[in-house]
Amino acid sequence: MREDVNAAISTFMQSLSTSMGIGGYNRNHMIDYIPAILFTLYDGYYIYSPEKTKDSNGNTVYEYMLKPYNYYTVRYKQNDNNDVIINYTLDNYVVIYGWINGTYVVNSGYLVSNDRRSNVEQSEIIKQNVPYQTIPQNVNQKFLVGKKEVTNPNFDPDYMEKYGALNDNRTEYLYPRNDLYYIDPESAVKYYTNAEEFTNWVTTNLDWVNANMAMRNNKYLKNSHEEFDVDQKIFNINTGDNDPEDPTSIFAQHKTNVIKYSIQDNLNQAITAYSQGSVSTYDFKLPNLDLDEWDRVASNICMLTFMQGVPIGTKYYNGYSLVQSTRNKLYVSPDSLYFISEGDNYYHKIDCPYLQGDNIQGFSNFDFLPKKSSVRSDEDPYYMYVDEYGNPLQACYYCIVDSNNYESVNWTTIVAKRKAYYTALAREKYRRYTATDNLEYNIN
Amino acid sequence: MGDSLITIIAIVLAAILMFIFPLMSVSERNDDIAQLAVQTAAVEFVDDVRNTGKITSENYDKLIQTLSATGNSYEVELEVKKLDENPGKKNSQTQTDKIGENLYYSVFTSQIEEELGSSGKYLLKEGDTISISVKNTNRTIAQMLRNFFYSVSGSNTYQVAAQHSGVVLVNGR
Numbered sequence: 344m345r346e347d348v349n350a351a352i353s354t355f356m357q358s359l360s361t362s363m364g365i366g367g368y369n370r371n372h373m374i375d376y377i378p379a380i381l382f383t384l385y386d387g388y389y390i391y392s393p394e395k396t397k398d399s400n401g402n403t404v405y406e407y408m409l410k411p412y413n414y415y416t417v418r419y420k421q422n423d424n425n426d427v428i429i430n431y432t433l434d435n436y437v438v439i440y441g442w443i444n445g446t447y448v449v450n451s452g453y454l455v456s457n458d459r460r461s462n463v464e465q466s467e468i469i470k471q472n473v474p475y476q477t478i479p480q481n482v483n484q485k486f487l488v489g490k491k492e493v494t495n496p497n498f499d500p501d502y503m504e505k506y507g508a509l510n511d512n513r514t515e516y517l518y519p520r521n522d523l524y525y526i527d528p529e530s531a532v533k534y535y536t537n538a539e540e541f542t543n544w545v546t547t548n549l550d551w552v553n554a555n556m557a558m559r560n561n562k563y564l565k566n567s568h569e570e571f572d573v574d575q576k577i578f579n580i581n582t583g584d585n586d587p588e589d590p591t592s593i594f595a596q597h598k599t600n601v602i603k604y605s606i607q608d609n610l611n612q613a614i615t616a617y618s619q620g621s622v623s624t625y626d627f628k629l630p631n632l633d634l635d636e637w638d639r640v641a642s643n644i645c646m647l648t649f650m651q652g653v654p655i656g657t658k659y660y661n662g663y664s665l666v667q668s669t670r671n672k673l674y675v676s677p678d679s680l681y682f683i684s685e686g687d688n689y690y691h692k693i694d695c696p697y698l699q700g701d702n703i704q705g706f707s708n709f710d711f712l713p714k715k716s717s718v719r720s721d722e723d724p725y726y727m728y729v730d731e732y733g734n735p736l737q738a739c740y741y742c743i744v745d746s747n748n749y750e751s752v753n754w755t756t757i758v759a760k761r762k763a764y765y766t767a768l769a770r771e772k773y774r775r776y777t778a779t780d781n782l783e784y785n786i787n
Numbered sequence: 788m789g790d791s792l793i794t795i796i797a798i799v800l801a802a803i804l805m806f807i808f809p810l811m812s813v814s815e816r817n818d819d820i821a822q823l824a825v826q827t828a829a830v831e832f833v834d835d836v837r838n839t840g841k842i843t844s845e846n847y848d849k850l851i852q853t854l855s856a857t858g859n860s861y862e863v864e865l866e867v868k869k870l871d872e873n874p875g876k877k878n879s880q881t882q883t884d885k886i887g888e889n890l891y892y893s894v895f896t897s898q899i900e901e902e903l904g905s906s907g908k909y910l911l912k913e914g915d916t917i918s919i920s921v922k923n924t925n926r927t928i929a930q931m932l933r934n935f936f937y938s939v940s941g942s943n944t945y946q947v948a949a950q951h952s953g954v955v956l957v958n959g960r
């Protein structure tokens with residue numbers, strides 16, 4: 344991920360100076376007007392900004408660098424026996440480590456208040472069009488084959504016709520998402536089973552955690568930010584005012600504040616440090632983002648770029664740009680799900696009246712983008728969802744391409760849609776959960 | 788190129804467009820006060836649309852009022868370019884690591900105004916572009932003088948007062 348962010352920054356700087364060069368700006372000086380770039384990811388963020396270092400002659404210079412990854416963490420200390428660090432994420436997943444009742448613990452999972460186990464698909468059959476590597480000999484192996492049903496990754500005559508003998512060792516066909524590719528048919532149910540178990544553990548062991556205990560760098564946040572000066576039990580999970588999946592819940596609001604002030608404090612520091620060391624007489628300052636923008640930052644993968652002090656005639660140009668990514672494999676938000684229905688060649692948003700039928704399934708919008716197997720560069724892109732003739736499904740013109748064309752329907756009252764929605768969200772989160780087993784957390 | 792890198796590069800390009808459009812329009816405008824008011828109103832209107840993903844009757848009315856407050860009369864032209872990724876899917880030449888091979892189709896002022904009239908808002912999505920062009924419809928004194936000296940004729944006597952455009956960053960709702 345670090346390399347990706349570095350590559351993105353160099354693309355940004357290059358494109359920016361090229362474009363500015365056309366406008367008569369000096370390419371090399373463009374970077375001087377950018378005091379910081381922020382990248383927010385699923386469980387933390389990067390800040391790219393100038394850092395004070397010494398050059399070979401011992402002079403103090405400022406060099407741009409990607410600072411170490413910051414997790415969305417905060418510490419809650421009640422006493423020496425109850426002292427934990429919580430790593431929040433863009434959704435209801437949390438990682439907990441520290442001392443609880445005098446014992447050191449590490450635990451992680453999704454927090455839920457609504458057990459929707461009985462409302463989701465108990466065992467899903469998912470048909471995806473994916474390139475394959477080799478045919479698994481063992482039917483229980485974690486591989487998907489062609490347009491196979493995941494419940495039984497076995498022999499498929501159609502598939503054989505298209506790609507030749509089943510036992511070909513076609514290693515050039517790599518799985519685009521490797522470990523993420525296997526979809527457990529019971530993902531949705533397992534999501535709720537795991538989440539409920541974890542939530543019970545949290546409500547019993549972290550019932551003492553209060554918003555006013557939150558601290559960073561050994562300082563109480565309530566002393567500097569009034570949002571934390573409240574008596575709120577963060578992990579008193581309930582369907583009333585604290586449903587962790589509801590963005591207006593106590594948990595979600597508190598989490599947004601944790602993320603917001605962690606980013607704000609660190610950005611402020613970076614920009615102020617730059618201002619002090621900059622040759623420019625311009626006073627660089629972190630502009631005020633409004634609440635709506637902070638909500639976007641705390642719930643999406645974002646890039647926030649500042650540009651300040653660009654001289655234009657007798658004035659200075661001062662601006663920032665907040666761009667979010669809603670189509671990525673790092674994070675599935677409820678808004679980023681598209682739905683397909685058997686026999687329909689279009690994919691839809693859940694509330695589209697043209698999404699009909701009893702067999703509805705939802706997937707991340709990322710899955711509808713063209714894919715490419717990574718080794719064979721001459722290969723045409725392929726699509727994961729195709730019609731009976733193998734043609735890619737298309738975006739609905741009523742709800743996706745131009746959303747002025749439809750009357751939104753209340754999907755929560757339609758059984759097939761409700762089931763499809765909660766199944767898709769739970770399945771995608773479960774896939775993420777099983778993939779994060781490999782993530783390393785910064786335990787210190 | 789990895790999937791996540793493509794994702795990040797795409798948002799990087801959007802972030803650049805966010806800076807370049809205002810910078811260029813700022814550097815090209817002259818210091819005439821009325822001109823400045825018109826340009827500022829156009830920039831604010833477009834940036835609001837980009838950040839909210841919608842045109843509302845409220846914002847559109849506000850724009851029209853700001854323009855008429857300058858004492859001149861203006862004609863406002865809106866153009867929304869709708870991103871349509873479907874045609875690209877039929878084209879086997881499409882490359883996943885090339886961004887911008889999609890098609891756009893345009894929607895113009897009258898259609899947008901019609902939608903504003905019926906529902907109060909016109910929705911856009913991430914990746915659509917919005918552009919505005921504001922033209923004088925009365926002849927300002929400067930224009931009349933110029934026409935007198937250079938005898939400009941024909942129908943093209945508009946003076947473009949302001950232009951601004953940009954990529955929409957969020958799905959409107």
Ligand SMILES: [Zn+2]
Nearest residue numbers: 691695739742
């Ligand atoms: Zn639709």
